[in-house]
Amino acid sequence: MRHRKRKGRLNRTAEHRKALFANMAAALIEHEQIVTTLPKAKVMRSVMDRLITLAKKGAAAEDDAKRLHYYRLAISRLQNNKDAAKKLFDVLGPRYAERAGGYTRVLKAGFRYGDNAPMAVLELVDRDEEAKGAKDRARREEAEETQAEATEPAA
Numbered sequence: 246m247r248h249r250k251r252k253g254r255l256n257r258t259a260e261h262r263k264a265l266f267a268n269m270a271a272a273l274i275e276h277e278q279i280v281t282t283l284p285k286a287k288v289m290r291s292v293m294d295r296l297i298t299l300a301k302k303g304a305a306a307e308d309d310a311k312r313l314h315y316y317r318l319a320i321s322r323l324q325n326n327k328d329a330a331k332k333l334f335d336v337l338g339p340r341y342a343e344r345a346g347g348y349t350r351v352l353k354a355g356f357r358y359g360d361n362a363p364m365a366v367l368e369l370v371d372r373d374e375e376a377k378g379a380k381d382r383a384r385r386e387e388a389e390e391t392q393a394e395a396t397e398p399a400a
Contacts (some may be wrong), residue, residue: 248325252288253288253291255284255285255288264324265285265326266288266289266292267323267324267326268324269285269289269292270289270292270293270296270322270323270329271323271324271326271329273289273293273349273367273368274296274323274329274332274333274337275328275329275332275376275380276367276376276377276378277369277372277373277376277377278366278367278368278369278372278376278377279341279367279368280354280364280365280366280367281364281365281367282357282362282363282364282365283351283353283362283363283364283365284363286338286365286366286367287351287365288350289349289367290351290367291307293348293367293369294346294347294349296319296322296323296333297321297333297338297341297348298332299315299318299322299333300315300319300334300337300338300347301338301341301342302315303315303316303319303334303338304334304338304339304342304358305342315334316330316334319333319334320399327350333350341346341371344370347370348369348370349367349368349369350367350368350369350370350371351366351367352365352366352368353365354366355371359377
């Protein structure tokens with residue numbers, strides 16, 4: 246029976262919740278910090294902790310079959326986002342190898358302007374400060390380089 250187990254449904258269907266958490270987990274893995282509503286952040290905390298534990302198990306597995314099994318489980322839970330799964334296993338799993346749990350932190354961030362929804366910052370504990378916006382910085386630098394090459398007079 247599911248009596249008193251209502252937490253975490255977020256007024257969505259199971260498929261919608263699964264997709265929502267997969268997308269949010271991929272974003273959190275990539276940026277290591279995201280801003281979302283407080284109820285979503287509280288549920289996302291347990292989802293992300295389970296994924297990092299999966300990565301830790303994969304890193305600790307001795308045989309390649311077990312490691313591959315955990316990697317494929319993570320890919321399926323991230324809806325085939327292989328970049329996020331790769332970072333999860335290569336960076337985050339080893340980073341939290343000594344930590345027993347509690348890989349994420351929820352910080353309250355006031356209320357949203359439009360609908361007054363409580364907002365929160367969900368971030369990884371001991372996160373890489375440079376991870377947030379790294380893609381944007383790389384894209385901007387690349388655009389500046391190509392623009393500099395285009396404005397440079399031909400010899």
